[in-house]
Amino acid sequence: KAGVTQTPRYLIKTRGQQVTLSCSPISGHRSVSWYQQTPGQGLQFLFEYFSETQRNKGNFPGRFSGRQFSNSRSEMNVSTLELGDSALYLCASNWEFFGPGTRLTVL
Amino acid sequence: KNEVEQSPQNLTAQEGEFITINCSYSVGISALHWLQQHPGGGIVSLFMLSSGKKKHGRLIATINIQEKHSSLHITASHPRDSAVYICAVRSAGNQFYFGTGTSLTVIP
Secondary structure, three states: OOOOEEEOOEEEEOOOOOEEEEEEOOOOOOEEEEEEEEOOOEEEEEEEEEOOEEEEEOOOOOOEEEEEOOOOOEEEEEOOOOHHHOEEEEEEEOOOEEOOOEEEEEO | OOOEEEEOOEEEEEOOOOEEEEEEEOOOEEEEEEEEEOOOOOEEEEEEEOOEEEEEOOEEEEEEOOOOEEEEEEOOOOHHHOEEEEEEEEEOOOOEEEOOOEEEEEEO
């Protein structure tokens, strides 16, 4: 089985822009969860999607949003980027299988 | 308030030593995860536990639901075990809380 894939792997944006990150879970897995990792805050839970519905959400502002498609691929979007959004964004398939992450740098 | 507390924060061991990392949590959980993260960022899930004990090779994870405590043991540690180990709990409401991690260095 192919693992969890995330695209892009690296991204540089400027403040005020928006960004969309993609996560393809393991085939057959219906749950995709998203996380942010920063040196200061560590790992934090963003949200989880299951069968195209957001089931749970962490404590992040509304600038962070996501969606899931019928093939279980998920996207997360961050609007009006701030410097503090620079982080490694990870997704996981069925809570257990993590992708390699997207490293976002906001300048 | 941290829902998940890990100890120690840093650990240095000689190759071959037995290692224990502890995790305490304060919420009701549906599962507890032990994660391993190497430099470069990639995270590997080592164990997912809801009760008892699991073993995989030289790694053993235990959980005591009544005491809200879990331990990760590494027997016969090896330099390739050097990584950050993170305890994470999935609450009954499907929120996910992470410990701050234990940075392990195993010296040959």
